[in-house]
Amino acid sequence: MEKNYLIFDFGASNGRAMVAHFDGKRVTMDVTHRFEHGPIYVTDTIYWDILHLFSELINGLKASLSKYPDVQSLAISTWGCDFGFIDERGKLVSNPVTYRDKNRHDRSKLLYDILPQRELFELSAGSTNEIMGIFQLFSFKYENALELRSGRKMLMIPDLLNYFLTGRACNEYTNATMTLLCNQYKRNWEEKILNRIGISPSILNEIVMPGDRIGEIQTSICDQFGIHPVPVIVPATHDTASAVAGIPVIDEGKHWAFISLGTWGIMGMQTDQPIISDQVFLSDFGNNAIPEGKNMLVKYITSLWIIQQCRNRWRSEFGNNLSWDEIVQASVQVGPSKTFIDVDNPIFGLPQADMPKVIQEDCRQRGQKIPNSMGDIARCFYESLTLKFRYNLELLEEMSGHPLKLLHIVGGGVQNKMLCQWIADAKGIPVIAGPTETTSMGNLIMQLKADREVESLKEGREISLRSSKIDQYEPGDKKYWDSAYEKYIRLLSSQEK
Numbered sequence: 001m002e003k004n005y006l007i008f009d010f011g012a013s014n015g016r017a018m019v020a021h022f023d024g025k026r027v028t029m030d031v032t033h034r035f036e037h038g039p040i041y042v043t044d045t046i047y048w049d050i051l052h053l054f055s056e057l058i059n060g061l062k063a064s065l066s067k068y069p070d071v072q073s074l075a076i077s078t079w080g081c082d083f084g085f086i087d088e089r090g091k092l093v094s095n096p097v098t099y100r101d102k103n104r105h106d107r108s109k110l111l112y113d114i115l116p117q118r119e120l121f122e123l124s125a126g127s128t129n130e131i132m133g134i135f136q137l138f139s140f141k142y143e144n145a146l147e148l149r150s151g152r153k154m155l156m157i158p159d160l161l162n163y164f165l166t167g168r169a170c171n172e173y174t175n176a177t178m179t180l181l182c183n184q185y186k187r188n189w190e191e192k193i194l195n196r197i198g199i200s201p202s203i204l205n206e207i208v209m210p211g212d213r214i215g216e217i218q219t220s221i222c223d224q225f226g227i228h229p230v231p232v233i234v235p236a237t238h239d240t241a242s243a244v245a246g247i248p249v250i251d252e253g254k255h256w257a258f259i260s261l262g263t264w265g266i267m268g269m270q271t272d273q274p275i276i277s278d279q280v281f282l283s284d285f286g287n288n289a290i291p292e293g294k295n296m297l298v299k300y301i302t303s304l305w306i307i308q309q310c311r312n313r314w315r316s317e318f319g320n321n322l323s324w325d326e327i328v329q330a331s332v333q334v335g336p337s338k339t340f341i342d343v344d345n346p347i348f349g350l351p352q353a354d355m356p357k358v359i360q361e362d363c364r365q366r367g368q369k370i371p372n373s374m375g376d377i378a379r380c381f382y383e384s385l386t387l388k389f390r391y392n393l394e395l396l397e398e399m400s401g402h403p404l405k406l407l408h409i410v411g412g413g414v415q416n417k418m419l420c421q422w423i424a425d426a427k428g429i430p431v432i433a434g435p436t437e438t439t440s441m442g443n444l445i446m447q448l449k450a451d452r453e454v455e456s457l458k459e460g461r462e463i464s465l466r467s468s469k470i471d472q473y474e475p476g477d478k479k480y481w482d483s484a485y486e487k488y489i490r491l492l493s494s495q496e497k
C-alpha cells in the first residue's frame with residue numbers, strides 16, 4: 001500500500017512543500033506549494049521574516065492536506081545557523097537575524113579574545129566559520145540585546161516553526177551543531193562554551209534526534225486554519241545534514257566525498273566520529289552531525305550565491321528573463337579565464353548591490369586582468385569555484401589519508417552540467433550528479449524511519465538511489481586545469497602574505 005509523507009524544505013531564497021508517495025521500494029514527489037522569500041535589511045540589520053515563513057508553512061499544509069488528507073507525518077528542514085527566541089510567556093521575541101548580517105562577522109575577533117578560535121574548535125569540533133550561531137549569540141550579548149534580555153528559549157529556525165505548530169520547544173541535534181554550542185563527542189550542550197561567553201544554559205532546550213516524533217499539530221492551530229492534526233517528526237532539520245542523508249550513494253565501500261551545491265558549496269565526507277586535528281582546524285574544515293550518530297567533516301564554501309548576486313545585477317541591466325543557461329553559455333563562449341577570485345574572500349559572502357563590480361575590483365586590486373563582459377565575469381567565477389573545489393578535495397584526501405574515488409554532487413547546482421563536468425575534469429574524479437532534491441529525500445528517510453518503514457540510513461539511501469535521476473561525469477583531459485590550478489594556488493598564497 002502506498003503511503004504519503006509531507007516534507008517542508010525551506011532554503012534561503014525559496015521554500016517548498018512536497019508530498020512524497022512511498023510504495024515500499026521507490027519514492028515519487030509532488031510539489032504542493034512553492035514560495036519565494038528572502039532576507040530583509042532594516043535598521044542596519046538583516047533579518048528573516050519568520051511570520052512570513054510560518055504563514056507559508058500553513059499555506060503548504062492547507063494545500064497538501066486538501067490533496068492528500070492521509071499523510072502519515074510531516075517534517076521540516078531549513079538552512080542552518082540561525083535562531084530566534086521566545087519569552088517567558090512563550091511569545092516570539094523578535095525576527096531572527098540572518099547569518100549574512102555583518103555584525104556577527106565583525107564581532108568575531110571580540111569573541112576570540114574571550115574564547116580563542118582554536119579552543120572553540122576543540123570544544124565544539126565545529127567549523128569556526130562566522131556564519132555559525134555562536135557568533136550571533138555573542139553579538140546579542142555584546143549589544144545587551146532585547147533577544148537575550150527577554151528571551152527564555154533559543155530555537156533554531158526549524159525548531160521555532162515546530163514550536164509554533166506543536167507547542168513543544170526543543171532543539172534538534174544536527175542543527176544544534178551549527179551553533180558551535182554543542183560538544184559533539186558528548187552529543188550535548190557544552191557548558192564550558194556557554195560559561196565563557198556568559199550565556200545561561202537555561203536558554204537551551206532538550207535535544208531531540210532525527211527520526212524522533214515531537215508531537216502533532218496542536219488543536220489551536222488546527223481550529224484556526226481548518227486543518228486536521230498530523231504527527232510532527234524531526235528529520236535532520238539542518239538542510240545540509242538532510243541532503244547528506246539523502247545522497248543516492250552508489251557504493252558505500254568506495255572512498256567518496258560530496259558537494260551539496262547551492263548558494264553554499266558544502267564539501268566533505270561522512271565519518272563515524274567528529275575529527276579534531278591541527279589539519280582540520282588549519283584547513284577551515286569542521287564537523288557537523290548527520291543522522292544515526294554519524295558525522296560530516298565539511299567545509300562551507302561560498303558558491304553559487306556569488307553568481308546569483310551577479311544575476312540579480314545583470315537582470316537589472318539585461319532584463320528579467322536572463323536565464324542560467326544564457327549565463328553559462330556566455331561563459332563558455334569567452335574561453336579560458338585570465339583571472340581568478342578566491343570565493344572564500346568574505347566580501348563575496350555579503351549581499352552586494354553590484355557583485356560583478358566587486359569581482360572586477362578584486363581582480364584589479366590583485367593586479368589581474370579585469371574581466372569585462374558578463375561571460376568573462378561568469379567564466380572567472382565558475383573556474384575559480386571549480387579550482388577551489390579541487391583544492392579542498394585534495395585537503396580532504398590528505399586529512400583522510402586516502403585518495404578519493406568518487407564524488408557525489410547534489411542540490412540545485414547539479415543543473416549546471418558544465419560545472420559538474422569541470423569539477424570532474426579538474427580533480428580527475430568521476431562525479432555522480434543528482435538529485436536536486438536530496439534534502440527532501442533525507443527529510444523523508446527520517447520520516448520513514450519514524451514510521452518503521454526503513455530500519456537504517458543505508459536502507460533509506462538505497463531507496464534514494466532507486467528513486468533518483470542521476471548523471472555520471474567521467475573525468476576528461478586535465479591539462480588545462482593543471483596549469484590553471486598552478487596560477488590559482490599562486491593567487492591563494494599571495495593573499496596569505
Ligand SMILES: Nc1ncnc2c1ncn2[C@@H]1O[C@H](COP(=O)(O)OP(=O)(O)OP(=O)(O)O)[C@@H](O)[C@H]1O
Pocket residue numbers: 011012013014261262263264304305307308324325328411412413414415416417
Ligand atoms: N539550468 C541551470 N543551469 C545552470 N545553473 C543552474 C540551473 N539551474 C540552477 N542553476 C544553479 O543552481 C543554483 C541553485 O539552484 P536552486 O536555487 O534551484 O537550488 P537550491 O537547492 O534552492 O539552492 P539553495 O538551497 O542553496 O538556495 C542557482 O543559483 C544556479 O546557479
Ligand SMILES: C[C@H](O)[C@H](O)[C@@H](O)C(=O)CO
Pocket residue numbers: 011012078079080081131238239240262263264300
Ligand atoms: C550554511 C548552511 O548550512 C545552510 O543551511 C546551507 O545548508 C545551505 O544554504 C544549503 O542550501
